[in-house]
Amino acid sequence: MELRQAIAERRSIRKYKPGMTITKDQLADIISCAGEAPTWKNSQTGRYYVALSEEAMNKVREGLPEFNVNNTINACALIITTFEMKRSGFTREGVAENELGDQWGAYDLGLQNENLVLRARDIGYDTLIMGIRDSEVLRANFDIPESQQIVSVIAIGVKEDTVPMPKRKEIDSVMKVF
Numbered sequence: 001m002e003l004r005q006a007i008a009e010r011r012s013i014r015k016y017k018p019g020m021t022i023t024k025d026q027l028a029d030i031i032s033c034a035g036e037a038p039t040w041k042n043s044q045t046g047r048y049y050v051a052l053s054e055e056a057m058n059k060v061r062e063g064l065p066e067f068n069v070n071n072t073i074n075a076c077a078l079i080i081t082t083f084e085m086k087r088s089g090f091t092r093e094g095v096a097e098n099e100l101g102d103q104w105g106a107y108d109l110g111l112q113n114e115n116l117v118l119r120a121r122d123i124g125y126d127t128l129i130m131g132i133r134d135s136e137v138l139r140a141n142f143d144i145p146e147s148q149q150i151v152s153v154i155a156i157g158v159k160e161d162t163v164p165m166p167k168r169k170e171i172d173s174v175m176k177v178f
């Protein structure tokens with residue numbers, strides 16, 4: 001699939017087709033593509049906790065509000081995304097390089113996550129990034145170390161239906177050329 005097509009076809013999907021599966025190898029491929037994204041000094045601080053069994057997915061759902069639990073029905077896998085703190089955007093001595101500090105870790109993870117969702121679409125899967133989640137429940141259920149900032153949960157599955165793109169801002173309102 002062409003990149004432009006994958007970008008155009010990717011949508012946040014909240015209704016997945018029942019009976020679909022994804023393999024560990026496909027998930028490894030998707031997450032490897034995430035790892036090819038650029039990161040601060042190649043620090044690669046993104047980490048991925050992949051729930052593939054129904055039992056593991058239910059442990060992720062314990063950390064989601066009801067509306068997001070409902071958004072994950074029939075998903076093939078749920079991925080918790082985190083990053084190791086105080087590395088991206090920091091010197092080797094642990095001093096922040098500038099005012100953004102650990103926001104660079106979130107920036108890097110976002111770049112990786114975009115690769116992840118586009119590669120998923122590329123191989124026929126759909127996704128939903130969820131930022132509304134309870135990080136402490138997820139940390140306890142998956143034994144995620146305190147050194148990692150928990151960011152999102154990403155559902156992967158096969159869409160039940162095509163959904164239209166929510167309206168985007170006009171280019172002139174987001175781009176200034178000098």
Ligand SMILES: Cc1cc2nc3c(=O)[nH]c(=O)nc-3n(C[C@H](O)[C@H](O)[C@H](O)COP(=O)(O)O)c2cc1C
Nearest residue numbers: 010011012014068071128129130131132133165166
């Ligand atoms: C950081 C982030 C957090 C989000 N959190 C949620 C969420 O908790 N629940 C949800 O249903 N959608 C969530 N979304 C999906 C957005 O609502 C969606 O991306 C936006 O409406 C644009 O639609 P599109 O992804 O189909 O282009 C999130 C998206 C991002 C990037």
